[in-house]
Amino acid sequence: MSKTPICESCLATGSLCAGCEARRASGEITEADVAVARKLYELGAQAGFDRAVERGGIIVIFTKEPSAVIGRGGRNVSALNAALGRKIKVVDGNANPHDRIAEILLPAKLLGINKVFKAGGEEYRVRIPKRDMPRLPTNLQVLNGLLTEILGKKTELKVE
Numbered sequence: 001m002s003k004t005p006i007c008e009s010c011l012a013t014g015s016l017c018a019g020c021e022a023r024r025a026s027g028e029i030t031e032a033d034v035a036v037a038r039k040l041y042e043l044g045a046q047a048g049f050d051r052a053v054e055r056g057g058i059i060v061i062f063t064k065e066p067s068a069v070i071g072r073g074g075r076n077v078s079a080l081n082a083a084l085g086r087k088i089k090v091v092d093g094n095a096n097p098h099d100r101i102a103e104i105l106l107p108a109k110l111l112g113i114n115k116v117f118k119a120g121g122e123e124y125r126v127r128i129p130k131r132d133m134p135r136l137p138t139n140l141q142v143l144n145g146l147l148t149e150i151l152g153k154k155t156e157l158k159v160e
């Protein structure tokens, strides 16, 4: 059994055990973690993941087994999308930051990531082409937050 944010016995039941409930109450695991873990289990996917983050209409699943989470022909992603009513992004936890960010921005194209030096310290600029603005998976504020989380430093999308 692959590892998910909730324990194995909580995958098949409608409620959480005391241990998982405590972790949910403290914010260590989220509703998205629980929903994604249970749906993958229901689909029979032998797919572990580290965490699922829901923001602005998308759920980003961070996993070291992306192909297992995605499923053959994307079947798990389609089922998660239908069941949870959110766009699903599967991000390979083993990939480098550039590839992880490129995946989040799809179908918009990532042009590059630049470091900039500001009074407050180092920041990142993630560059996309202006024509791809309408293709971004969610709004700029949500994306800036996600990118900041992934890169570990304040990050802003820059359109050029």
Ligand SMILES: [Zn+2]
Pocket: 006, 007, 008, 009, 010, 016, 017, 018, 019, 020, 021
């Ligand atoms: Zn549990």
